Amino acid sequence: MAHAAVAQPELELATYEVAEQVTLLNDAWRRIRRNRLALVGAVVIVLLLVVALISMVWTPYPVWLQAVGPTYQPPTLRHPFGLDQAGRDILSRIMGGALITVQVGVGSALIVSLIGIPLGLLAGFYRGKVDTAISFVINIWYGIPDLLVALILVFVLSDALHLIPRGVFVIIVAFALTRWMDVARLVRGQALALREREFVEAARMAGARDLALLLRHIFPNALGPLIVQITFAIPAAVLFEAFLSFLGLGLPPPTPSWGAMAADGYHGMDFAPHIVLAPTLALSITLMAFNWLGDGLRDAFDPRMKR
């Protein structure tokens, strides 16, 4: 930094064309700002986070409170999204659902990374038998119907064995245990490629230990594609939670999960479609935002798409 500060006055006198020094993140940021869809996605995600935070301290009505007005009441000024079949305020429940969605998304991303990144780094860095073993497990895992295993896991872990109470956490665990392979495979590929690069070789020559090589040189350089992969894991987890709760196998009532709310409203949908409309719209918009942001990030981090 000090370097640049000294050089600057001279640069202004002589109008040399100097290539701007850009880091990966700077470059990506510059390109993502030009992608309008990705920006819209980011704004929606920030909005979702804000709503989730607000719902922790305040919702217009308690999310579980029944009979705040007539059941199946269509939207009114007092209740902008209407009331559901138990007379609960839908706006409050949508806000509570945002919190659940954020918990599921962030938690899943975290656990998927915790499983996938170390396995991928080990396989790619040590190659040989370690890689063969880990890759074999990854391939086996790809052959199983993931969501169905996760569904059984939720049931077994919470209802049958009572290991984890039925709630957000068990859903996150089930999702992560069946969907960690995408991250592991990606990190493995990155590590395989990066370990041959000159800067890793130089660090090795300088006497860096394996752990330092992995954490300080290989992992940071794999971050770009990793962020993209994780951005796509979040909507998958959110969709999984909605899917389970819709089937009645996810979060127990009266948890305001968007999937469960859609299931609640769907029996009265011919005369009160607003009950289904609110959670399905919220869910679709959230998924869309994450997909748009993910697409934008992918383009931004892709070195082939310079400028």
Place this chain on the structure above:
Amino acid sequence: MRGTVVYVGQRLILIAVTTALVSSIVFVLLHQIPGNAFLNETRQSPEALAAALRHYGLDRPLPAQYLDWVRGVLRGNLGESLVNRGVQITPLLIRETSVSATVGLFALLVTVGLGLLLGVIAALRQNTWVDYVASSTAVVGYSIPSFVIAIFGLLIFGHYFYIWTQGTVYYDPGWGDWTQVPVPAVALGLPYASYVARLTRASMLETIRNDYVRTAWAKGLSARIVVLRHALRNALIPVVTILGPLITGIITGSVVIENIFGIPGLGKEFVTSILARDYNIVIGVFTFYAALVGLANLTVDVIYPLLDPRIRY
């Protein structure tokens, strides 16, 4: 050719191993559940309970039960339903597979057909309003979960268009009756169709800039031949690679779609059995699904080299 046979053989073994492994894990997990499947039956004498346990072999140690189950599966016998006594699971699942497959194949048709069509049209008319409409539909459509499309499909066709449909969006058609399939199949296939459309558009755009495509135009070949035979065939390759995950997605998605429309297929059986704690059927359906997903992925990998002769095994 010989390479292909060896490859298919290896894959079949891997599928068998995977299926055996995951269904064994599910078997053991479900048998860890404390209590037994008959606890919620009311007014049951201890003798009747003991008889029921003996009937299903549930009074024996777990390893013996497991061996019995494996022996049964090898002979194609998945056992007997715990809830509906006397119902054999294998014929039940075979019948339900035919129903699920009818809907699933139609959904696949929607996915690939509609996806390719939209993708190719968008690529050929790049940066015109046609492209914008197709691309933005795809980018929105991909994010709408199939169960949301299903709910509104049901509302629109079962309720608002009652005069046309008499409220029947779906009834049990069995294998070969296509008339009631469209709405569930479209709901199941549409999100993936958007995905295929996006992928096709991108890969088409890359392909039509190639020299050999320009040569084909320059030779004066008709648009149909250039697009279909020169460009599309190469553009298809990345699309085929996602067919495997796509089929897995359709199979998984059918679980929720079948429950919404009340389609008596494997997916509905799966959820019903979990809720009814009919573990024998849960394990059976799961074994079916695992094998099905493996075989679907294998089929895709075998089709792949037919499309692209550069790929060999």
